Amino acid sequence: MNKVWVLFLVAMCLPALTQAEVYRWTDDQGNVHFGDRPPEGSASESVDVREPMRGVPLEGAREILERPVRPQQEEADASGYERVAITQPEDGAGVRANDGNVTAEVALEPALDTEAGHRVVWLLNGEEAGDSTGSSITFEGLNRGEYSLQARVEDDAGQELASSDTIQFNVLRIAIPREQQQQQRPQQFPQGGAPQAPRAPQAPRAPQPQVQQIPQN
Secondary structure (H helix, E strand, O other): OOHHHHHHHHHHHHHHHOOOOEEEEEOOOOOEEEEOOOOOOOOOEEEOOOOOOOOOOHHHHHHHHOOOOOHHHHHHHHHOOOEEEEEEOOOOEEEEOOOOOEEEEEEEEOOOOHHHOOEEEEEEOOEEEEEEOOOEEEEOOOOOEEEEEEEEEEOOOOOEEEEOOOEEEEEEOOOOOHHHHHHHOOOOOOOOOOOOOOOOOOOOOOOOOOOOOOOOO
C-alpha cells in the first residue's frame, strides 16, 4: 500500500486511537504500518499519540476578546455615518459662475438624522460658511479664484460626528472691460435731482390794437 495513503488513514483514525496504545512497524517489503496490535516477531515501537485539541485555549480566547477595535470602525460605529463625501463641485473642477453663486452637494450614508438634531456644517477656506439640514447649499457672491471646501456632520451640541475630505475648486467669472463697466454705471446727478430739460422759447406776442379816441365837440 502506498505510504501516503497509510499515513492518511492513520491520521483519520487518530481520534479513535487516542485511548489505545499505537505501535509502528515495518514489514519485509519495507512498508510502514501503524496499529494497536503489531504482528508477532516484528520489530515494533510504541508511538506517542497526542490528544487532538477540542477547543480554543482560554488564553487565546481572552486575547481575541481583548483585541482592540480599528479606529475607523470604532468611529463609524459611534457616529453612525459610514460615508460623507462632497459630490459637487468635483475636486479640482472649475465652476463657471458669472453671478458668483456656487451650489455644493454632499452624499451621506445613511441619510442625515435630522430628528436627532444632526446638521451639515460647511467650511469654506477653513471657516464656517453656513449649515444645512439637507444635502446641498448655495454660496452667493463668490469672487474669482480658488477655494477649499469641507462638509462636517455635527449633533445638536455642536460635536463633530463625521467629516468629508477637503476638496479644491475654482470659481470662473467673465471679466467685464473697464469701458463697459463705466457705460453700465448709472449717471450721477448733483444734489437736487436730475437736471431738467431747457424750456421751449415763448412765441412772440401779437401786437395789441390801438384805440384812437375822437374828441367830442
